[in-house]
Amino acid sequence: MAGVSLGSRPTVKDVAAAAGVSATTVSRVLAGNYPVSASTRKRVLRAVQDLDYVINAQARALVGGTTRTVAFIIRDLVGPLFAYIGQGVEQQATAEGRVCLVCTHHGDADRELELIELMREQQAEAVVLVGGGLRTPEHLERMAQIARSLERVGSRLVLCGRPPIGPDVPATVVEYDNEGGAFAVTNYLLSLGHRRIAFIGAAEPEHTTTSARFDGFTRAHAAHGLTVDPSLVAGGTFDRESGYRQTKALLTRDTGMTAVVGITDIVASGVLAALHEAGLRVPEDISVAGYDDIPMSADLNPPLTTVHIPHEELGRSAVRLALHRDDYAQDQHLMLGTHVVIRKSTAPPRER
């Protein structure tokens, strides 16, 4: 490692000078896309090593037109949903030779816009938005605008776990079957014999995740010739505390419920806590199901019956589709399946 000078980064020119060749030749040796004589190549590689040279990604992107960067915008880094989707995105990005930018907006819509703008500056090849969103006309219109904005600079908007924006909006969409999963798990409870099933966490009808899951819940009832009793439907948010509080509230009334579906596993864990506190046994006295199949679900007491989402596959597909949109031109909308995972928190209802 002789000749390494501290302070300023060596450039192609420095390498060229050290090897006694031109900058072009250095570039060619490194890219390997042009014939170079063995002896020259050797000298260049030697100089690269001596100077500890690495290419300047910015300069390369400037001339090459592509940054080999995928951006990943999400609400929060904590929370179990992120990890696996993020892992999928990162893995696929890496597999495709891209690096991965990650940003969080903590639920702040303005901040999300800022981030997208930032990614437009960064020329990210794909901008992956994770998680459900609102479905109001204004929000949809704004998303459509963003999609077009990104397209204009060569980026691709990718929606991960959220339904498409509109037919003529340039975006890649990878979602999973929210409604089907809710249908399946509710159907399972109904098949066990439950007839009074509570649904916890349906406050925002405009939120795509909320509404789809509630729709599945409703459809399963319909399929059994039943209608949902509104007094068994509780609102709330997506956290454990909410599940806990809503359950407490339901227990004070004499609802006759024999099962509870939490809108997420996190909510369901709050449900379990409230039931335990009330001295009810799960599943002997009451069954509980969740949604998401986060790792923790298997460790709850009892292990939670829930709906599995292919988190990682979601992230991988998102990146894969977006980067190969020439090949997959037809089909920039993917719907992944979900399935029920039966554990110990569900059982037939007690005899009356």
Place this chain on the structure above:
Amino acid sequence: MAGVSLGSRPTVKDVAAAAGVSATTVSRVLAGNYPVSASTRKRVLRAVQDLDYVINAQARALVGGTTRTVAFIIRDLVGPLFAYIGQGVEQQATAEGRVCLVCTHHGDADRELELIELMREQQAEAVVLVGGGLRTPEHLERMAQIARSLERVGSRLVLCGRPPIGPDVPATVVEYDNEGGAFAVTNYLLSLGHRRIAFIGAAEPEHTTTSARFDGFTRAHAAHGLTVDPSLVAGGTFDRESGYRQTKALLTRDTGMTAVVGITDIVASGVLAALHEAGLRVPEDISVAGYDDIPMSADLNPPLTTVHIPHEELGRSAVRLALHRDDYAQDQHLMLGTHVVIRKSTAPPRER
């Protein structure tokens, strides 16, 4: 939004032409670092809006010399340790106006090297390495070389949760008191009256995390005038399965143990599972403690006594120190405190 053409990204020149000024003037309006008449400014801003122009971050970095990017290299995105440290890194990076690159190496040392090389190309201002590492001479030498390599291109190596490499190695180090935490939790168990305490997960004596925690365990015994019984020390890895298996193995022998310290909370959750399976009650029959205070610990059955690590603060400090190393020139080594969190998995031992 008139005049927006699809396909190719507008440049300063386009904006300049649209506004009837020079590129220089556009740059000045956007940067706001030079007097520009009000009318010109207005025209330029108007053109920027019309063309939906955003700056090209690569080009700016090329001339400006700085990318405003922080890189974040970690073993895995899944696993509870990542989330909070990552959140800290991301938050601080955002607060300092930087964007955040994230890469995983899945424990592959060569891959880690590749990633660092990649970040050198990207000119990340700081390269944060998270998690413990080996402490062999070769590994240390390699890290030292990497640190100098990064320094040469203007990047800063940041070690997060790992002790310093050496005195004259240009790196920022933010660690937490692994040994002290292990001392404290062991001391707590000893104070409760336990005398036969098992330690699970100490297989790699060269791994910094492993050795520091085991050292604390040993020192606590010494402080009580005791020595550690080697038959109570089990090796293994950092996963749940390992805790489960090692505990099973210990239970087959008649060790007389009354408490178990898991090297991580994950390991401890495996310990709990094995104990439950053996029909032992926690903490009545045997006490269990973990390390890390991951969120799940509070939801285990019973809630786990453990050692709290300031995860998020770790990440924040790492970025803060690295980006302001002129101001903090003195002190590029920070040691954060840990403390015991007492929950329900520990109690005095039963009377014999």
Place this chain on the structure above:
DNA sequence: GGCAGCATAGTTAACGTTTTCTACACGGAG
């Protein structure tokens, strides 16, 4: 022996910014 054709290397311009230097006009002071 001259010349086509190939293998190898170099020159130059371009990518989209910012920065430094230069230019121009205007107003006031001497």
Place this chain on the structure above:
DNA sequence: CTCCGTGTAGAAAACGTTAACTATGCTGCC
């Protein structure tokens, strides 16, 4: 009336790389 400072604007060079040309020296063929 000239000269200088000030406020505003533009021209040109630079950042580090690549790609499109251009140039050179061979080899081999007629």
